[in-house]
Amino acid sequence: MAKKEESVKLLGFLISPFSRRVEMALKIKGVPYEYLEEDLPKKSNLLLELNPVHKKVPVLVHNEKILSESHLVLNTFLINNVILEYIDQTWNNNPILPQDPYEKAMARFWAKFVDEQILPVGFMPLVKAEKGIDVAIEEIREMLMFLEKEVTGKDFFGRKTIGFLDMVAGSILIPFCLTRAWECMGIDMTPEDTFPELNRWIKKLNEVEIVRECIPPKDKHIERMNKIVERAKST
Numbered sequence: 001m002a003k004k005e006e007s008v009k010l011l012g013f014l015i016s017p018f019s020r021r022v023e024m025a026l027k028i029k030g031v032p033y034e035y036l037e038e039d040l041p042k043k044s045n046l047l048l049e050l051n052p053v054h055k056k057v058p059v060l061v062h063n064e065k066i067l068s069e070s071h072l073v074l075n076t077f078l079i080n081n082v083i084l085e086y087i088d089q090t091w092n093n094n095p096i097l098p099q100d101p102y103e104k105a106m107a108r109f110w111a112k113f114v115d116e117q118i119l120p121v122g123f124m125p126l127v128k129a130e131k132g133i134d135v136a137i138e139e140i141r142e143m144l145m146f147l148e149k150e151v152t153g154k155d156f157f158g159r160k161t162i163g164f165l166d167m168v169a170g171s172i173l174i175p176f177c178l179t180r181a182w183e184c185m186g187i188d189m190t191p192e193d194t195f196p197e198l199n200r201w202i203k204k205l206n207e208v209e210i211v212r213e214c215i216p217p218k219d220k221h222i223e224r225m226n227k228i229v230e231r232a233k234s235t
């Protein structure tokens with residue numbers, strides 16, 4: 001739980017997967033925080049002041065410490081979920097990363113895969129569909145098949161309760177599987193017959209109250225996504 005007189009603020013954006021996963025982590029730890037929604041792309045002066053290098057959300061402000069979700073090299077590991085790791089190490093209850101060194105390494109490995117391999121194919125190529133929408137869908141399904149195998153036989157990636165990789169993968173997959181916002185564009189990215197294990201995992205995720213609290217309402221998700229899609233198409 002948060003220690004007395006701590007101040008925790010999170011600058012986020014409703015449909016940012018990076019913001020959603022940080023909220024999940026704070027809620028899992030039971031840390032009270034103030035959430036400040038950014039109006040992207042019109043960035044507030046506060047965001048520019050707190051994250052002058054990347055000018056992106058999320059930004060976590062813990063007392064006087066400012067953290068953005070940028071990359072960090074730690075013992076030759078490229079850590080790209082700096083805020084999640086910080087939260088996990090600052091508040092020790094309900095561990096987010098596995099305690100076992102191999103499982104921890106694997107959780108980081110797959111989280112990096114999700115952010116570096118799935119995220120780039122999971123939005124712009126679908127919006128622009130330069131190689132055709134079917135090719136774009138096939139490319140992302142190929143990547144998702146690795147997660148399908150990884151979650152096979154487990155309740156969650158974090159085994160019995162949700163953990164690091166559930167937060168990372170779950171947040172990236174929100175528009176495909178949780179709000180299913182892409183359905184309004186005719187895309188079912190994870191059909192049950194191709195991805196039975198991912199579908200089972202998604203149902204389990206949806207049963208977790210904290211996860212549900214961090215998922216944007218479908219109509220708002222679609223509305224915001226449409227704005228981003230329109231902007232992306234016109235650039």
Ligand SMILES: N[C@@H](CCC(=O)N[C@@H](CS)C(=O)NCC(=O)O)C(=O)O
Pocket residue numbers: 013015016017018040041054055056057058068069070071080
């Ligand atoms: N993990 C990241 C990415 C964060 C990110 O891409 N945030 C998006 C929202 S999902 C953002 O703030 N975009 C605003 C912009 O690019 O100008 C980091 O290193 O900060």
